[in-house]
Amino acid sequence: MTDPRTSIIGERIKNIKKTIAISSGKGGVGKSLIASTLALSLARKGFKVGLFDLDFTSPSTHIILGIEDVHPKEEKGIIPPEVHGIEYMSIVYYSGDLAAPLRGFDVSNALIELLSITRWGKLDYLILDMPPGIGDVTLDLIRLMPNTQFLIVTTPSQLAFETVKKLVSLLKEMKIPVIGIAENMKMDESREIRRETEKLNLKFLTGIPYDSRVEQAMGDAQKLLKTTFAKKVERLASET
Amino acid sequence: MTDPRTSIIGERIKNIKKTIAISSGKGGVGKSLIASTLALSLARKGFKVGLFDLDFTSPSTHIILGIEDVHPKEEKGIIPPEVHGIEYMSIVYYSGDLAAPLRGFDVSNALIELLSITRWGKLDYLILDMPPGIGDVTLDLIRLMPNTQFLIVTTPSQLAFETVKKLVSLLKEMKIPVIGIAENMKMDESREIRRETEKLNLKFLTGIPYDSRVEQAMGDAQKLLKTTFAKKVERLASET
Numbered sequence: 001m002t003d004p005r006t007s008i009i010g011e012r013i014k015n016i017k018k019t020i021a022i023s024s025g026k027g028g029v030g031k032s033l034i035a036s037t038l039a040l041s042l043a044r045k046g047f048k049v050g051l052f053d054l055d056f057t058s059p060s061t062h063i064i065l066g067i068e069d070v071h072p073k074e075e076k077g078i079i080p081p082e083v084h085g086i087e088y089m090s091i092v093y094y095s096g097d098l099a100a101p102l103r104g105f106d107v108s109n110a111l112i113e114l115l116s117i118t119r120w121g122k123l124d125y126l127i128l129d130m131p132p133g134i135g136d137v138t139l140d141l142i143r144l145m146p147n148t149q150f151l152i153v154t155t156p157s158q159l160a161f162e163t164v165k166k167l168v169s170l171l172k173e174m175k176i177p178v179i180g181i182a183e184n185m186k187m188d189e190s191r192e193i194r195r196e197t198e199k200l201n202l203k204f205l206t207g208i209p210y211d212s213r214v215e216q217a218m219g220d221a222q223k224l225l226k227t228t229f230a231k232k233v234e235r236l237a238s239e240t
Numbered sequence: 241m242t243d244p245r246t247s248i249i250g251e252r253i254k255n256i257k258k259t260i261a262i263s264s265g266k267g268g269v270g271k272s273l274i275a276s277t278l279a280l281s282l283a284r285k286g287f288k289v290g291l292f293d294l295d296f297t298s299p300s301t302h303i304i305l306g307i308e309d310v311h312p313k314e315e316k317g318i319i320p321p322e323v324h325g326i327e328y329m330s331i332v333y334y335s336g337d338l339a340a341p342l343r344g345f346d347v348s349n350a351l352i353e354l355l356s357i358t359r360w361g362k363l364d365y366l367i368l369d370m371p372p373g374i375g376d377v378t379l380d381l382i383r384l385m386p387n388t389q390f391l392i393v394t395t396p397s398q399l400a401f402e403t404v405k406k407l408v409s410l411l412k413e414m415k416i417p418v419i420g421i422a423e424n425m426k427m428d429e430s431r432e433i434r435r436e437t438e439k440l441n442l443k444f445l446t447g448i449p450y451d452s453r454v455e456q457a458m459g460d461a462q463k464l465l466k467t468t469f470a471k472k473v474e475r476l477a478s479e480t
Binding site: 025026027028029032056057058060063064103104105107108131132133134135136139155156157158159160162163166187212215218219 | 265266267268269272296297298300303304343344345347348371372373374375376379395396397398399400402403406427452455458459
């Protein structure tokens with residue numbers, strides 16, 4: 001049986017030109033930081049941008065962007081608040097910021113609920129911060145928003161890249177478009193990940209050096225935009 | 241209805257003295273590295289040790305320990321192979337190393353299946369490498385192996401520690417014993433995480449400095465044991 005809410009989702013997202021899912025094989029590679037900074041950068045370039053935190057395992061864009069006491073408005077659905085020029089929604093508005101373990105079924109349910117009630121404006125870009133790896137959210141999202149393109153984040157670590165390979169292999173199998181791979185937290189000039197990316201027939205988007213100033217900018221969007229990290233992510237914006 | 245396999249699980253784990261789940265609020269904090277190194281260290285001290293990779297989102301202990309072409313033996317269940325003196329099992333033996341997206345329900349099912357078929361020997365320690373955050377596996381594990389103690393890994397990053405707070409709050413609510421918190425990838429002498437840990441009334445176990453040699457030791461257990469990282473994890477072993 002089809003969930004009746006899934007039919008409304010098409011209606012909700014019809015004014016969104018491009019949806020980009022920021023994804024990774026494993027956590028801790030800087031996915032949420034890149035998603036947040038990419039959204040800020042695109043908004044600063046004059047695009048209409050939405051940011052949707054779907055990382056059910058550890059939502060963190062609200063911490064990165066310092067979003068407190070801002071809540072969506074209910075009006076024939078939910079209207080995302082505007083934060084730093086971005087239309088912002090997060091799973092934390094659903095689960096709260098407390099311990100809220102969701103079972104796989106509940107995660108699917110929460111995703112469908114959020115997609116069907118959120119009334120995005122006209123957007124040039126909707127940036128999605130995905131959970132790491134391939135789980136219910138990724139599978140549901142591919143089904144519910146089939147036009148989504150994936151931008152994959154890795155680090156130079158072999159462990160991270162091994163998990164990326166798995167993710168890429170799944171996305172290819174499902175014929176999901178992949179924009180390319182960004183290498184975050186580079187400690188040196190190694191071209192290994194670039195080579196490995198090209199072996200997968202994917203575009204190597206950029207290498208982003210490790211930037212210790214990012215930690216100090218946590219919660220402060222303006223400070224974040226001034227980091228070297230943000231300058232690199234800005235260039236990523238032109239690839240999307 | 242109770243799954244008939246759950247009753248056999250108690251039988252399967254009755255010869256295990258202590259089960260320690262290495263857990264974290266988010267991925268990429270070094271959980272799998274600590275789980276693998278802790279298992280190696282305890283085995284080297286003469287304990288009987290099992291290592292069970294339950295990180296469905298991105299299993300990686302087999303990559304860390306360089307385990308290839310070693311497979312469990314079927315004999316009235318599954319007997320874990322001995323690798324570097326450790327009884328080793330991993331979800332990859334269930335899902336294979338290819339793209340294998342599992343739905344929440346399938347994850348629960350796979351966990352129950354693995355716990356009910358695996359025939360561990362007499363063990364002093366069973367070390368579990370958990371998926372990041374609080375999901376189906378954590379909830380099921382708490383139900384199926386209620387004597388499990390949690391050892392939580394964080395990094396100095398605020399983002400990582402925020403997610404740890406959520407995990408701790410859930411574990412406390414469910415009255416699950418927490419051994420303490422280990423801070424990995426320390427870049428400086430900051431005592432912030434120690435202070436925050438004590439605020440949660442938890443034991444701060446150790447601070448582990450960032451060690452670039454660990455990446456070079458990937459896949460080589462002997463080399464891994466010689467790193468400064470391993471020396472620190474060895475001390476962690478005495479806290480368990």
